[in-house]
Amino acid sequence: MPEMTLKSPPLPRGLLARSVDLGTSRISAAAVALISILIIWHAGSIVFRPWIPTIPSTFVEMGYDLTSRAFWGDFALTMGRVLAAFAAASIAGAVIGVLIGLNEKAEAFFQPLLALALAVPDPVYIIFAILAVGTGELAGFIALTVAVAPFVTNIVRSNVHARDTDLDEMAQVYHLPRGVRLAAVLFPQLVPAFLTAMRFSFALSWKLVVVVEALGQPDGIGAAIFNSFRLLRMREVAATAIIFIIAMQLLERGVLGRVEKKFLRWRD
Amino acid sequence: MTQETRPSILKCEDLGVSYGAVPAVGRLDFDIRKGEFVAILGPSGCGKSSMLNVISGLRAPTRGRVHVKDQELFTPASKPPRLGYVFQSHRLLPWRTVRQNLEIALAASEVPRRDWEARIDEILSILHIAQFKDAWPMRLSGGQRQRVSIARALLVDPAYILMDEPLSTLDEVTARSLRQELTGICQRTDATVVFVTHSIREAVYLADRILILTRGPAEIFEDYTVPLERPRDYDDARISEVEADIVRRVQAPWGLSVEKEKAVA
Numbered sequence: 001m002p003e004m005t006l007k008s009p010p011l012p013r014g015l016l017a018r019s020v021d022l023g024t025s026r027i028s029a030a031a032v033a034l035i036s037i038l039i040i041w042h043a044g045s046i047v048f049r050p051w052i053p054t055i056p057s058t059f060v061e062m063g064y065d066l067t068s069r070a071f072w073g074d075f076a077l078t079m080g081r082v083l084a085a086f087a088a089a090s091i092a093g094a095v096i097g098v099l100i101g102l103n104e105k106a107e108a109f110f111q112p113l114l115a116l117a118l119a120v121p122d123p124v125y126i127i128f129a130i131l132a133v134g135t136g137e138l139a140g141f142i143a144l145t146v147a148v149a150p151f152v153t154n155i156v157r158s159n160v161h162a163r164d165t166d167l168d169e170m171a172q173v174y175h176l177p178r179g180v181r182l183a184a185v186l187f188p189q190l191v192p193a194f195l196t197a198m199r200f201s202f203a204l205s206w207k208l209v210v211v212v213e214a215l216g217q218p219d220g221i222g223a224a225i226f227n228s229f230r231l232l233r234m235r236e237v238a239a240t241a242i243i244f245i246i247a248m249q250l251l252e253r254g255v256l257g258r259v260e261k262k263f264l265r266w267r268d
Numbered sequence: 269m270t271q272e273t274r275p276s277i278l279k280c281e282d283l284g285v286s287y288g289a290v291p292a293v294g295r296l297d298f299d300i301r302k303g304e305f306v307a308i309l310g311p312s313g314c315g316k317s318s319m320l321n322v323i324s325g326l327r328a329p330t331r332g333r334v335h336v337k338d339q340e341l342f343t344p345a346s347k348p349p350r351l352g353y354v355f356q357s358h359r360l361l362p363w364r365t366v367r368q369n370l371e372i373a374l375a376a377s378e379v380p381r382r383d384w385e386a387r388i389d390e391i392l393s394i395l396h397i398a399q400f401k402d403a404w405p406m407r408l409s410g411g412q413r414q415r416v417s418i419a420r421a422l423l424v425d426p427a428y429i430l431m432d433e434p435l436s437t438l439d440e441v442t443a444r445s446l447r448q449e450l451t452g453i454c455q456r457t458d459a460t461v462v463f464v465t466h467s468i469r470e471a472v473y474l475a476d477r478i479l480i481l482t483r484g485p486a487e488i489f490e491d492y493t494v495p496l497e498r499p500r501d502y503d504d505a506r507i508s509e510v511e512a513d514i515v516r517r518v519q520a521p522w523g524l525s526v527e528k529e530k531a532v533a
């Protein structure tokens with residue numbers, strides 16, 4: 001029987017104290033990393049002038065972006081695309097993952113498809129989708145969903161396999177209805193897997209959306225970056241990319257972190 | 269009413285369980301009546317859990333028949349039996365509070381919703397865990413979790429309750445107090461209990477009747493009625509006498525080594 005995290009004992013005090021130390025050392029490590037990046041950037045901007053923009057000019061450009069309507073319009077569009085693709089991939093991936101985790105026949109059917117889907121490089125999906133349905137919204141949406149969902153399926157499936165079958169027996173003995181078995185017995189065991197899958201899915205989604213926009217969309221953050229690149233305005237490229245990356249990081253940590261806390265509160 | 273005149277709750281005829289070609293339960297015939305506390309005693313690996321899997325409705329037997337009251341199990345028309353089951357480990361849902369764990373079992377039972385609250389409160393206070401009603405299982409000790417598990421088994425109006433070595437993972441101090449309470453509760457609620465154990469003393473202390481099994485594949489070696497009135501005292505000399513009597517009987521069939529210290533000359 002897998003012990004899982006269900007029965008993990010509460011952390012002893014010493015460990016807690018150490019994890020606080022670890023927290024501060026993590027912050028200082030992050031600071032060192034940030035400073036290193038700035039130094040490398042600065043050096044790069046001197047050596048590769050003018051292709052790598054200087055730090056101050058990039059910050060000024062970021063200021064322009066943050067106060068410009070066009071930027072926020074692109075941002076909103078891209079955000080919408082990311083969320084749509086992320087939601088579709090997460091839901092489709094999770095549903096298929098649960099299905100094939102529970103059903104051997106379904107697994108036998110999906111297994112080769114899944115292996116193939118995981119092996120195909122993402123640009124292939126994007127190119128095929130554009131060829132198939134043109135450069136509209138739909139192409140990006142389809143390509144992203146197909147590229148991201150298999151990863152979600154894979155994570156969810158392996159966690160369905162690793163579930164506590166003792167609890168399945170308990171559910172059967174007490175005649176819990178099928179819906180309750182899914183919602184109250186199986187799903188809570190999958191929460192950590194769902195969260196990992198969502199983190200992964202989100203990170204992959206936003207990176208791919210930017211690529212799709214650069215390749216096939218007239219608008220959005222990816223298109224803006226690509227346009228600036230064509231006009232060789234490297235300051236704009238850097239500024240837009242940095243703001244977007246920071247925003248995605250904040251979203252991922254803030255929202256998913258909060259979801260995690262809520263659903264795993266029984267652990268502490 | 270004497271035991272014999274009480275209605276039969278669980279009856280097995282010619283019961284056999286095999287895994288592939290390997291037999292785990294040889295042949296079991298027994299009849300358990302309303303309100304009886306029956307211990308199933310056998311060495312580990314003899315097929316006790318395999319037998320419980322069948323009489324809990326989880327797995328069809330390879331051979332033989334099981335009747336619950338007047339219904340035969342494992343026929344196309346039969347409904348799965350309404351029972352309580354206390355497993356070796358608690359098997360509570362860690363993401364549900366104590367109360368929610370009990371409610372989820374109640375929701376699948378025939379107990380009307382308006383009675384839930386009162387029943388939960390009653391059973392939790394009988395088991396001395398009323399203060400943990402809204403606690404997460406992770407916050408409870410092993411003994412407290414097993415109490416919740418027992419509460420769950422008692423709550424659902426079971427035809428009978430199965431217990432598979434429910435005290436074996438607890439420390440001896442906790443096991444003692446729970447063992448003592450268990451007899452009281454089962455008497456009070458007139459529960460029909462099938463209690464699997466490999467501890468002879470535990471079986472003698474708890475049971476009205478002990479089905480002593482052979483080494484696996486299990487058959488019934490002896491249907492032993494415990495010759496002691498209640499209430500009993502776990503440390504009583506008469507328990508030790510009965511225990512010694514059973515040890516004498518099973519020594520040969522179980523291949524027990526005799527645990528006597530040889531006097532050093």
Ligand SMILES: Nc1ncnc2c1ncn2[C@@H]1O[C@H](COP(=O)(O)OP(=O)(O)O)[C@@H](O)[C@H]1O
Binds near residue numbers: 287291311314
């Ligand atoms: N699922 C299974 N598949 C194959 N063999 C099993 C399985 N479960 C139990 N057994 C075997 O059946 C025998 C009886 O096991 P079990 O019923 O668990 O005994 P007990 O509960 O008395 O210790 C053992 O030899 C065990 O190895």
Ligand SMILES: [Mg+2]
Binds near residue numbers: 316317
């Ligand atoms: Mg066993």
